[in-house]
Amino acid sequence: MADRPVRRLRFVVPAVLLALIVIGATVVVVRWPSVAALACPECYGLQALQPEVYGERDLPPEPRDKIIRVTAEARTKITDFYGTPVSRPRILACTSADCYRRIGGGPEAGVAIMNRGLMLSPRGVDAVIAAHELSHVEFRQRAGGAAVPQWFDEGLAVLVSGDERYLKPADAADRCRVAPDGPLPETLGDWLAAASADEQTYARAACAVDRWARSRGGPAAINALADRLAAGASFRDATR
Template sequence: MKLRIAIVVLGGSIFAGLTGLAWALPAATASVCPSCYGFERAAPQVYVEKGLASEQAEAIVKFVDEGRQRVRKFWGPRQASPRILVCSDSACFERLGGGRRRGMSIFDFVAVLSPRGSDPVIAAHELSMIELNKRVGLLGFAREAIPVWFNEGIAMYASDDLRYLGPEGAGDRCLIAPSAPLPSGLFDWGRHALTDQHLYAKAACATSRWITAHGGPGSAVEVVSKVGAGVPFDEAVR
């Protein structure tokens, strides 16, 4: 009886959290009804703003496909199948709660790209984070079972983001090594990001070095699978 009550309470908490998220972030509701927010389907799971010229829509589909290929190269067959909303102007992205970011994602069901993030790198970054979230599950996502620095680091590695990493094949791809433990929680990460302009490069460095030392991307994918199965992160990375 106590277990049943706990499950009901937990389910209610998750539902309330998701309902609040949908209210707070228009992107969540836009993923359910893209046309309600001025989007139309350009390809399976890819939505662009209505009235966009066909050649512009085709260019968007092309870079999204390139981003998906980068994610597939790192993760293998994808488990997540999110809707991808691509804004062609800043007003659209701000309307969905994006602010000044290049892109954003919500759990495993939607990625939104701004005009500044309309390229394979940012698409792959957001899709990698979605793939990780899918594999750790809703509860793992909610309790931040994977440290943010590792999640972001994987996303930068998978997307081959040369803003924060040296070129592939360069041996040590680290550009800026962290001199202190990196923030693991979302709140702390956001707070540090306001004052440390090299935070993302440090996370990319720490993650790329871990991946290299442990035999390649497959080792990171295995860590995520273990965490998704309930193994604590600190134990999974040993």
């Protein structure tokens, strides 16, 4: 008789664990579809076009080739700036608004998901935008996930992507289009509010990052900064 509860537990415990797993997966799918889509692109109607590059299933040759070309160009920008990448994020690229909504996208052109991957909307299937999001992932990976002010992360992404909406060409003596005229937004909430009100917030942030990096030797200074952050230094100390 004494061993009946034990035998019963052998069945109950796995059932409870399975139920918790199902509940957890459901919560992720409902609340964070982008995370779920990164984990299982095929579950959201995507298929592999290249290693770690996904697009909608059965795309015609032209949009399929565009995604492949754009992501290759964006990855080249990352390598040109950082050297050999230490991240290998999964890229989900949508050529339709329905696809982007399905995987959890919003009004943005693209978005990085932690240091795991990124999503591109139809207007985000562009080498500059893709490189911008890839830079977020690469720097976070190099910095060991250390927190940095939002203006620095965004300004760096503009610099790495070579976005000439906000910076002059790389051969310019001073690449700044708009110089910072005061403190820049440090939190994500403050950044979103400022950038929504004035898109040139990106230009000011990019100018600040470019001038800081140039005064310390260029891209090598960014990698050295990431190393110091990964070792535990605060952003304030690491940028001195």
